[in-house]
Amino acid sequence: PSILDRLQINENNGSFSIGNGLAGYHDTAVKNINSPVDGKLIAAVTMASGANYDQVVAAAQDAFKVWRTWPAPKRGEIVRQVGDALRQHKADLGALVSYEMGKSLQEGFGEVQEMIDICDFAVGQSRQLYGLTMHSERPQHRMYEQYHPLGVVGIISAFNFPVAVWSWNAALAWVCGNVCIWKPSEKTPLTAIACQHIVEEVFKANDVPTGVSCLVLGDRAIGEAMADDTRVPLISATGSTRMGKAVATKVAARLGKSLLELGGNNAIIITENADLDMALIGAVFGAVGTAGQRCTTTRRLIIHNSVYDSFKQKLISAYGQIRIGDPLDEHNHMGPLIDQDAVTAYLRSIEACKAEGGQFVVDGGVLEGAGYESGCYVKPCIAEVENSFAIVQHETFAPILYLIRYNALDEAIELQNAVPQGLSSAIMTNNLRQAEQFLSYAGSDCGIANVNIGTSGAEIGGAFGGEKETGGGRESGSDAWKAYMRRQTNTINYSSALPLAQGIKFDL
Numbered sequence: 001p002s003i004l005d006r007l008q009i010n011e012n013n014g015s016f017s018i019g020n021g022l023a024g025y026h027d028t029a030v031k032n033i034n035s036p037v038d039g040k041l042i043a044a045v046t047m048a049s050g051a052n053y054d055q056v057v058a059a060a061q062d063a064f065k066v067w068r069t070w071p072a073p074k075r076g077e078i079v080r081q082v083g084d085a086l087r088q089h090k091a092d093l094g095a096l097v098s099y100e101m102g103k104s105l106q107e108g109f110g111e112v113q114e115m116i117d118i119c120d121f122a123v124g125q126s127r128q129l130y131g132l133t134m135h136s137e138r139p140q141h142r143m144y145e146q147y148h149p150l151g152v153v154g155i156i157s158a159f160n161f162p163v164a165v166w167s168w169n170a171a172l173a174w175v176c177g178n179v180c181i182w183k184p185s186e187k188t189p190l191t192a193i194a195c196q197h198i199v200e201e202v203f204k205a206n207d208v209p210t211g212v213s214c215l216v217l218g219d220r221a222i223g224e225a226m227a228d229d230t231r232v233p234l235i236s237a238t239g240s241t242r243m244g245k246a247v248a249t250k251v252a253a254r255l256g257k258s259l260l261e262l263g264g265n266n267a268i269i270i271t272e273n274a275d276l277d278m279a280l281i282g283a284v285f286g287a288v289g290t291a292g293q294r295c296t297t298t299r300r301l302i303i304h305n306s307v308y309d310s311f312k313q314k315l316i317s318a319y320g321q322i323r324i325g326d327p328l329d330e331h332n333h334m335g336p337l338i339d340q341d342a343v344t345a346y347l348r349s350i351e352a353c354k355a356e357g358g359q360f361v362v363d364g365g366v367l368e369g370a371g372y373e374s375g376c377y378v379k380p381c382i383a384e385v386e387n388s389f390a391i392v393q394h395e396t397f398a399p400i401l402y403l404i405r406y407n408a409l410d411e412a413i414e415l416q417n418a419v420p421q422g423l424s425s426a427i428m429t430n431n432l433r434q435a436e437q438f439l440s441y442a443g444s445d446c447g448i449a450n451v452n453i454g455t456s457g458a459e460i461g462g463a464f465g466g467e468k469e470t471g472g473g474r475e476s477g478s479d480a481w482k483a484y485m486r487r488q489t490n491t492i493n494y495s496s497a498l499p500l501a502q503g504i505k506f507d508l
């Protein structure tokens with residue numbers, strides 16, 4: 001059966017039920033989920049209440065007591081099977097991501113591929129949860145450190161990567177011995193339900209205790225409850241900076257741990273030494289991919305004066321070729337925004353940009369007529385601006401690209417860094433000195449800095465995240481797993497005396 005069949009959509013009333021009692025609860029508000037692709041109702045989803053949430057946390061706590069006793073490589077084997085199940089369902093799940101969220105089918109498949117990749121990564125990681133050993137200053141003593149699971153990990157995710165970001169967290173958290181409670185975006189609950197079904201099948205076949213993977217459907221109120229909850233030692237939250245600040249404040253007030261992946265305001269510096277054809281593809285994909293709704297979307301191009309006019313012309317002609325429409329039709333480059341609110345925010349940003357003196361060289365606007373019935377399709381647009389404009393300092397989650405001129409690389413790097421966010425950045429150059437300056441301590445201040453690659457499309461093997469208002473968290477590859485564990489230092493005395501550290505004498 002296809003993923004949509006497996007959602008068990010009840011055709012009589014548009015609502016659905018989900019097999020496992022932990023996968024969601026049914027006594028509060030019902031939310032209609034309409035596709036931004038065609039505006040049609042896909043399903044009505046019942047949101048969890050506070051009482052439901054408490055039941056889920058209790059079940060997760062019970063599950064943790066068992067799951068933490070499973071050897072880490074055995075937990076890795078379960079995650080390997082989850083990766084295999086995702087391979088089987090890649091086409092269906094990718095299509096559902098595309099239909100529910102509105103990104104292109106290729107990007108929907110790419111998102112599921114990221115889930116598969118992180119599962120593979122986590123399987124290997126399950127045998128590499130390394131601590132260090134140290135030499136003790138005391139005779140016949142041994143010192144080492146080890147990493148233990150934290151317990152219940154709360155995952156709050158955004159609509160734009162409705163499933164991949166959950167899997168980055170869950171796959172690592174599970175091999176580390178944690179149990180997860182996922183609160184997906186209220187805009188994309190169906191893909192979350194589909195993932196929960198896929199995981200459940202694998203977990204049941206392996207007698208994994210119920211509650212290792214929990215899904216709670218709800219809006220920000222559930223997210224706020226998680227942030228306040230001392231039973232949830234780690235909150236991993238992905239979304240806007242506004243949300244991150246609210247979550248961080250609550251979690252810090254109880255001295256919990258938070259891992260934040262927030263907004264970006266990403267720039268590509270296009271130097272006089274750039275391969276301009278390569279820069280064009282990087283810039284256009286970065287700006288219009290996912291209709292400008294990636295945290296790593298290219299929002300600013302900082303272009304050297306000597307190539308500014310010719311590159312602007314290349315951009316204008318490339319934008320003229322972008323096909324906008326049904327993202328499930330692979331002929332199209334760009335699909336819709338997520339909903340009408342996003343369209344309103346896009347239109348307001350265009351007005352704000354004009355009011356500050358921005359000059360549009362490719363105009364925006366909302367598309368109407370056949371194929372655009374959902375009202376969520378907009379034109380990608382380009383404006384010449386100053387980096388200091390308030391609107392340029394702000395992340396508008398839409399395909400609006402800003403052009404900024406520069407003369408010297410020092411100035412370009414300063415402009416690139418002169419925004420509150422610090423996620424992704426790139427330089428296009430064939431000059432080694434320029435590339436190294438950009439990557440140096442005096443270069444980009446972002447968590448991601450690329451050379452001759454655009455700002456979007458990170459790989460699973462590196463640590464993903466950013467600085468400043470992007471929140472400072474790192475997920476996915478490298479040593480990001482450490483965020484999901486607590487470190488313990490152990491000292492063992494195998495002598496027959498009790499020497500004290502620092503040579504302190506204490507005799508009875």
Ligand code: NAD
Nearest residue numbers: 158159184185220223224239240243246261262263264295
């Ligand atoms: P959003 O902040 O509106 O919502 C994100 C999630 O947080 C949702 O699940 C929402 O219900 C929840 N939430 C909202 N307010 C909350 C609160 N006060 N307390 C607890 N939970 C709360 O973001 P969105 O519109 O879904 O996603 C777009 C944003 O996400 C953009 O800013 C984008 O840059 C960012 N993002 C960042 C990354 C990254 O890795 N840095 C990845 C994807 C998206």
